[in-house]
Amino acid sequence: MEQSFRMSKTDLRARPMFHxxxxxIETHLTIVFTALAVSREVQTRTGLAIRKVIRQLRPLRSAIIAINATTHTFAPEIPDDKQAILDAIHGA
Incomplete structure (x- = not known):
């Protein structure tokens, strides 16, 4: 329980809300506990701390660019080590 509490305060960036x-209040608690449950599952599937998963995956970005009524979508280039994390999360 203590580990989950520390995780929610730091890694999930859960901050006090004054509802x-x-x-x-119930909505806020539902969101925080859902984030905690998802984070725990990600840790279980990857074997990595949620902080490390976030640091590894945060740089991955995609882009959608509209030029002259034409839309182009650019997917991120995903290195093999990052793809392994995504595959573990997905359950592949």
Whole structure:
């Protein structure tokens, strides 16, 4: 439990929220616990700490560029080590 709490504060960047209504509080808690559950599953599947997964995958970017009514989509070039992480998350 303590490890999950530390993870939620640092790696998930969960910060205190000052909600006043019950719906807002419940929504916030649902989002935080969902992020925690997803993060735990990613750690289980990859064998890596969520912080390392985030650092490894954050630089991957795609782009959609519109020029003269034509749209072009550019996928990121994914190195093999990063693709292995994505495959583990996907369950391949």
């Amino acid at each position: 006043r209504t019950r719906d807002a």
